[in-house]
Amino acid sequence: MKYELVAGLxxxxxxxxxxxxxxxxxxxxxxxxxxxxxxxCTGQPGSLPRLNERVVDYAILAGLALHCEISPISYMDxxxxxxxxxxxxxxxxxxxxxxxxxxxxxxxxxxIIRVNRIHIEEDAGKLIHRNxxxxxxYNRGGVPLIEIVTEPDLHTAGxxxxxxxxxxxxxxxxxxxxxxxxxxxxxCDVNLSVRPVGSETFGVRxxxxxxxxxxxxxxxxxxxxxxxxxILEQGGKVAQETLRYNEADGxxxxxxxxxxxxxxxxxxxxDLPPVVVDRERLERxxxxxxxxxxxxxxRYTAGLxxxxxxxxxxxxxPAAADYFDKASQGLKKPRTAANLIVGTLFTxxxxxxxxxxxxxxxxxxxxxxLAFMAESGQISGxxxxxxxxxxxxxxxxxxxxxxxxxxxxxxxxxxxxxRDALEQNPGAVQDYLKGKEKALxxxxxxxxxxxxxxxxALKAEELLKGMINL
Amino acid sequence: MGRISELxxxxxxxxxxxxxxTRHYLEEISRKNSTLNAYIKITGDTALEVARRVxxxxxxxxxxxxxxxxxxxxxxxxxxxxIETTCCSKILQGYTPIYDASVWELLQCQNAVLLGKTNMDExxxxxxxxxxxxxxxxxPHSPDHVAGGxxxxxxxAVGGGLAVYALGSDTGGSVRQPASFCGTVGLKPxxxxxxxxxxxxxxxxxxxxxxxxxSVEDAAAVYDVIRQKDERDCTCVGGRSASGTLKNSLRxxxxxxxxxxxxxxxxxxxxxxxNAQRIYQDLGAELIPVTIPDLEYALPVYYILAxxxxxxxxxxxxxxxxxxxxxxxxxxxxxxxxxxxVLREGYRDEYYQKAQLLREKLTRSMKFALEACDMLLAPxxxxxFERGSSRSAVETYRTDxxxxxxxxxxxxxxxxxxxxxxxxxxxGLQLIGKAFEEAAILNAAWKLEEAFT
Numbered sequence: 001m002k003y004e005l006v007a008g009l010x011x012x013x014x015x016x017x018x019x020x021x022x023x024x025x026x027x028x029x030x031x032x033x034x035x036x037x038x039x040x041c042t043g044q045p046g047s048l049p050r051l052n053e054r055v056v057d058y059a060i061l062a063g064l065a066l067h068c069e070i071s072p073i074s075y076m077d078x079x080x081x082x083x084x085x086x087x088x089x090x091x092x093x094x095x096x097x098x099x100x101x102x103x104x105x106x107x108x109x110x111x112i113i114r115v116n117r118i119h120i121e122e123d124a125g126k127l128i129h130r131n132x133x134x135x136x137x138y139n140r141g142g143v144p145l146i147e148i149v150t151e152p153d154l155h156t157a158g159x160x161x162x163x164x165x166x167x168x169x170x171x172x173x174x175x176x177x178x179x180x181x182x183x184x185x186x187x188c189d190v191n192l193s194v195r196p197v198g199s200e201t202f203g204v205r206x207x208x209x210x211x212x213x214x215x216x217x218x219x220x221x222x223x224x225x226x227x228x229x230x231i232l233e234q235g236g237k238v239a240q241e242t243l244r245y246n247e248a249d250g251x252x253x254x255x256x257x258x259x260x261x262x263x264x265x266x267x268x269x270x271d272l273p274p275v276v277v278d279r280e281r282l283e284r285x286x287x288x289x290x291x292x293x294x295x296x297x298x299r300y301t302a303g304l305x306x307x308x309x310x311x312x313x314x315x316x317x318p319a320a321a322d323y324f325d326k327a328s329q330g331l332k333k334p335r336t337a338a339n340l341i342v343g344t345l346f347t348x349x350x351x352x353x354x355x356x357x358x359x360x361x362x363x364x365x366x367x368x369x370l371a372f373m374a375e376s377g378q379i380s381g382x383x384x385x386x387x388x389x390x391x392x393x394x395x396x397x398x399x400x401x402x403x404x405x406x407x408x409x410x411x412x413x414x415x416x417x418x419r420d421a422l423e424q425n426p427g428a429v430q431d432y433l434k435g436k437e438k439a440l441x442x443x444x445x446x447x448x449x450x451x452x453x454x455x456x457a458l459k460a461e462e463l464l465k466g467m468i469n470l
Numbered sequence: 471m472g473r474i475s476e477l478x479x480x481x482x483x484x485x486x487x488x489x490x491x492t493r494h495y496l497e498e499i500s501r502k503n504s505t506l507n508a509y510i511k512i513t514g515d516t517a518l519e520v521a522r523r524v525x526x527x528x529x530x531x532x533x534x535x536x537x538x539x540x541x542x543x544x545x546x547x548x549x550x551x552x553i554e555t556t557c558c559s560k561i562l563q564g565y566t567p568i569y570d571a572s573v574w575e576l577l578q579c580q581n582a583v584l585l586g587k588t589n590m591d592e593x594x595x596x597x598x599x600x601x602x603x604x605x606x607x608x609x610p611h612s613p614d615h616v617a618g619g620x621x622x623x624x625x626x627a628v629g630g631g632l633a634v635y636a637l638g639s640d641t642g643g644s645v646r647q648p649a650s651f652c653g654t655v656g657l658k659p660x661x662x663x664x665x666x667x668x669x670x671x672x673x674x675x676x677x678x679x680x681x682x683x684x685s686v687e688d689a690a691a692v693y694d695v696i697r698q699k700d701e702r703d704c705t706c707v708g709g710r711s712a713s714g715t716l717k718n719s720l721r722x723x724x725x726x727x728x729x730x731x732x733x734x735x736x737x738x739x740x741x742x743x744x745n746a747q748r749i750y751q752d753l754g755a756e757l758i759p760v761t762i763p764d765l766e767y768a769l770p771v772y773y774i775l776a777x778x779x780x781x782x783x784x785x786x787x788x789x790x791x792x793x794x795x796x797x798x799x800x801x802x803x804x805x806x807x808x809x810x811x812v813l814r815e816g817y818r819d820e821y822y823q824k825a826q827l828l829r830e831k832l833t834r835s836m837k838f839a840l841e842a843c844d845m846l847l848a849p850x851x852x853x854x855f856e857r858g859s860s861r862s863a864v865e866t867y868r869t870d871x872x873x874x875x876x877x878x879x880x881x882x883x884x885x886x887x888x889x890x891x892x893x894x895x896x897x898g899l900q901l902i903g904k905a906f907e908e909a910a911i912l913n914a915a916w917k918l919e920e921a922f923t
Contacts, residue, residue: 039569043786045562045670046549046571048703080782080813089785265813267822270674270779272704 002197003229006205007160007190007221008152011167012145013177014123014185015058021122021144022049022092029183033128033137041122041142043087048271051076055144056099056275058176059120060285062146063100065170065292066115072277074099074119076269081262084136085124093121093147095266099275106294107162114151120275121145152191152202157218157225164188164214169293173318181213188217194228194238203228204238208252211245220245224252296321304328310338313346319358320346326364327371336371336384344388362391370398380456382448414447414455418463421446432468440464472687473634478534481524488521488528488539492583495541499585499632505613508626508633510546510604512586513553517541520583527581537580537695543633545621546587547594548679549668550574557670558602559592559802561787563795571668572703573637573679573696580695585633589623592799593784594644594672596620597866598855601801606857609651611894615854618648624682625652629896635683635692641673642772643851643873645680646885650898651854653887655689655915656682660906661880663709664693665700671783673776674705676877686886686916690716693908712909716916721754724843725914728902730765731848731872738891739849746888746899747847749921750914760839760846765875767828772874773805773867774812774825781809804863833879840881840904845911848872850885850900853893876902886915888922 020027023040039047063070077095098119104112125141127134148167154160168186171179179186193205208224211217228238243252291299293315300311314321324341328334345362349355367388374384379402387401394401421443422429428446431439440461447460480486486494496514503509524539544550547557549567556562570578577584589607591599599622600606607622609615610630617626621638624645628636629652638645640658649656657680664679671677681692690713697709725747732743747757784806789797798806812821839846849872855861876883882905885898899918903911 039567044567044569045555045557045565045786046547046567046666046668047569048667050702050704078782080785082785082788084790087786087791089788090782263815265782265810265815265818267778267782267813267818270705 001233003194003225003232004197004199005155005157005192005194005221005225006152006202007154007192008150009148009154009160009163010150010189010191011148011164012123012187013062013148013167013171013179015055015144015146015176016178016185017052017054017058017144019052020142021052021055021120022142025142027143031139033135033139036139037141041087042138043089049092049269051272051275052144055120056277057281057285058144058174059099059118059146060277060282061174061176061289062148062170063103063118064286064289065174066100066103066105066118066148068100068103068115068118070100070277070282071097073097074275076272076275077266078269079264079266081264083124084134085127085141087125087138087141091122091124092269092272094119094275095264096268099277105163105166107159107166109159111153111155111159113153113159113163116149116151118146118148121147152193152205157221160190160221161214161218164217166293169316173290173292175290181211190217190221190224192221192224192228194225194232196232203232204240206238206240206252207242208245209242209255212247216245216247219250220252223250227252304334306335306338310342313342314338317355317358319356323358323360323364327367329368331368331371331375333375336375336381337367339381340367340371340384340388344385344392348392360392361395362388366391366397373398382457386452414451414460415463417447417450417455418460418467420450422464422467429468472685472691473683474537474540474688474691477540477634478538481528481539482534484528488524488583489518491539492517492521492541492585495585495632502630502632506608506610506617506626506630506632507605508588508607508617508623508630509543509586510556510558510589510602510623511554513584514586517583517585520581524581524583535580536691537577537582539581539583540634541583541585542577543585543588543624543627543636544574545590545624545636545638547590547639547670547672548574548637549670550584550587553587555587555670556603557593558590558604559798560603560795561789561793561797562670563603565792567668569668572665572698572700574668576696576698577637585627588621588627588636588638589617590638591620591622591644591801593670593780593802594620594639594641594677595780595801595805597643597647597869599623599648600857601799603795603799608857609854609895611653611890611896612854614856615895616651616857618651618851618854620644620648621656621682622648622651625649625654625656628652628654628682628684635681635688637679637692637696638682639669639672639677639679640873640877641676641678641776642870642877645682646873646883646898646900647851647870649682650850650885650887651896653890653896653898654682654684655686655884655886655919656680657689657693657884657908657912658876658882659693659697659709659908660882662705662707663697663882663906663908665696665698665703665706667700667702667706671779673779674783675779676772676776686912686919687713687716689884690908690912690916693912697908709908710906712912715909715913718913719754720750720914720917723755723845723910723914724758725750725755726758726760726839726843726846728765728846728848729759729761734871735849735852739853739897742888742897743847743849743899746918749918750847753917753921755914757847758843760843762832762835762839762875764828764832764835768832768875768878769867769871771825771828771832772870772878773808774821775829775878777805777809778813778822779809781806781813801863829878832875836875836879836881836902837904840902845904845907845914846902848900848902850898853891853895853897872900876900881905882908882911884911884915886918888918
């Protein structure tokens with residue numbers, strides 16, 4: 001029997017507002033435990049919450065980016081349960097009427113993943129297990145979260161992976177979250193069930209938690225799919241339970257009792273007024289949206305004709321794309337700038353962090369000047385590349401470099417270097433005369449090296465051929 | 471005249487110093503508190519320290535602020551930085567807040583002389599102050615009777631001459647009823663007039679801090695200081711001035727008499743109420759009978775909603791971070807159980823949701839009645855209960871019948887003394903006003919007080 005995977009994701013995203021959702025404590029990550037908290041976020045008797053409106057703004061931006069309807073009025077609710085990381089014994093969240101509803105996102109395979117809701121809520125503190133004890137750090141308590149819930153529209157682990165990566169990218173573009181799973185600023189719970197292909201009814205679903213990377217999440221889903229399929233194949237019933245993903249062996253196992261049958265006794269939060277979003281605010285936020293990934297993709301491919309590979313790289317690192325936009329302004333062939341960025345700048349950046357920050361000592365305007373020189377034929381493409389390397393190493397502008405003498409070689413200079421190359425590589429000359437075409441390339445390489453990349457490769461090849469055949 | 475202005479005149483005229491005044495109260499407390507059990511903590515040193523500051527200010531010729539230098543007290547559910555605050559519960563024994571309640575901040579700016587923290591029903595749940603872990607507060611008018619609850623300590627202190635005014639909290643009557651039992655004035659402001667920040671929550675959508683004082687003028691003076699909008703409490707919008715219009719004529723004012731409530735009370739209280747009505751008529755007011763549909767649901771609606779909110783608010787007292795003195799008393803447990811039950815999946819619609827709808831309905835009815843008149847007149851409570859009486863919990867709840875309607879509707883309400891009964895126990899009368907019209911009910915109360923003196 002063939003089975004189909006059916007999954008929905010609940011993603012919690014930590015927002016990077018300066019202060020927490022209900023008090024003015026800093027949300028900055030780290031710090032000595034229990035130093036970034038106050039009576040409000042530690043739930044001390046008599047304290048009361050106040051809603052940080054920036055959190056609502058950020059959530060609305062996420063909602064707009066995911067094509068959601070933004071509720072003009074939504075409410076905060078109390079979700080009552082006990083856990084050491086929850087000081088008030090209730091979480092203030094949105095249960096009945098969330099801020100955003102009925103959105104979607106499109107995957108590269110063309111499938112639409114529907115977003116049921118996005119709501120705002122507070123994060124709990126962090127539990128640290130050490131020496132058989134459990135310690136609580138309330139620094140994270142009260143950090144604002146948005147929870148993004150999809151419909152069960154995902155059908156493969158790959159789709160889930162792409163969905164999460166697309167969300168992470170959106171958060172980066174909007175500037176509202178780091179969206180890093182490894183750091184915990186983005187957390188996913190997967191609701192997964194299995195059913196025979198062609199069936200319309202949903203199977204029993206399990207919830208998988210504790211996956212610290214997209215890769216682990218995909219692996220967990222694959223495992224769970226196989227596990228549930230096997231059960232159904234043998235005529236068994238899948239138990240509805242909450243599972244924990246085990247990184248060590250890639251399996252899922254039931255969590256010990258935390259979420260078994262919880263009646264959260266939701267009721268409207270009496271300490272907070274309704275969350276109101278008027279038209280003026282909505283339009284102001286809509287107008288403030290930056291160019292989003294799919295819009296940028298469209299502009300780079302259809303608009304500028306950049307190759308897919310380059311486009312994907314630039315989209316993935318918005319700082320690089322911003323740099324490219326500046327560096328390609330006014331160019332007839334923006335591809336030139338893209339080549340320099342992807343070919344030279346990116347190859348120099350070895351870590352994720354450097355690529356994300358995209359701090360380049362060469363200002364975008366200078367790279368544009370360089371690209372312009374190449375585009376107008378003033379310098380060759382390979383010379384441009386070499387010059388860029390020089391610019392990075394010496395900090396000089398392209399004009400300065402040209403003045404320094406890093407100019408295109410004149411004919412005499414080039415002829416001399418070709419003769420030098422032939423002299424220094426008699427073996428290659430012999431090989432070429434014997435009919436090995438490749439030897440010419442070796443000689444050409446020698447000329448390029450001798451000229452420090454300044455030589456015009458085509459011209460050099462002509463000259464070499466001519467000289468050898470003499 | 472109000473005690474506050476009388477005392478401030480004495481201070482300005484140097485009849486006595488603030489320290490002398492404070493010492494007088496501290497001595498009275500040491501004489502009478504063991505009988506009355508009004509105070510569960512006395513803060514003599516800090517009181518004298520503030521008094522000394524006031525004396526220095528007076529020596530420099532400074533002007534006194536409205537409540538400056540006046541000895542007072544706070545109910546033990548109002549957070550005081552550095553001073554243990556327990557809600558008279560074992561579970562908060564040893565809990566010392568690291569911040570001040572907003573109302574206390576406002577009063578400290580006035581150099582209010584805090585004599586101590588007063589006794590209360592545990593977590594403000596009770597009508598006799600007897601659920602306190604320190605034992606109940608006693609009625610200053612009779613050693614065999616309770617001071618009332620839940621702000622019994624404050625009412626006993628004021629009624630017994632152990633403080634000029636007290637701040638209590640009123641959720642379903644907890645300022646008005648003990649004020650009535652002890653022959654004092656007690657005001658529950660409009661919901662949202664006074665900040666709840668720092669008030670240890672019982673029922674968030676009902677709690678309000680209010681003054682208990684020996685006279686209407688004093689209650690109004692205290693109210694005017696504490697009725698400030700507070701950024702830290704989103705439900706607080708601040709209130710409107712009340713002291714300036716106390717002496718206004720009542721001629722032409724319409725007072726609605728709540729028929730359902732008057733009918734349930736008899737005897738001397740009924741007589742006192744009829745006397746009060748005659749006084750108001752003589753003053754030129756028009757008395758109109760008023761009926762409120764569904765008023766009989768007010769009591770169960772209150773207990774369902776208050777308990778539900780309480781079960782959530784008290785969830786944090788988990789015995790891990792709190793609870794050194796051990797746990798909750800029976801009444802608190804009872805309400806937490808009740809509150810948890812009515813919020814449970816399967817019962818929520820039938821109890822909690824329905825109670826919410828009925829609350830809205832009742833509020834509309836009350837406000838509708840108040841469109842035809844300026845304020846409502848009703849009993850506030852029976853007279854003080856006997857100490858240690860073995861009433862069931864539900865029987866006790868029933869006595870809140872008079873006070874919960876104004877709580878549910880968020881309307882301002884006060885209790886003003888109108889005589890004593892044949893046993894010498896004070897009788898109180900309730901005035902309920904339109905939202906944010908504390909001035910109107912304090913005015914009517916002042917007129918009644920004047921007629922009685």
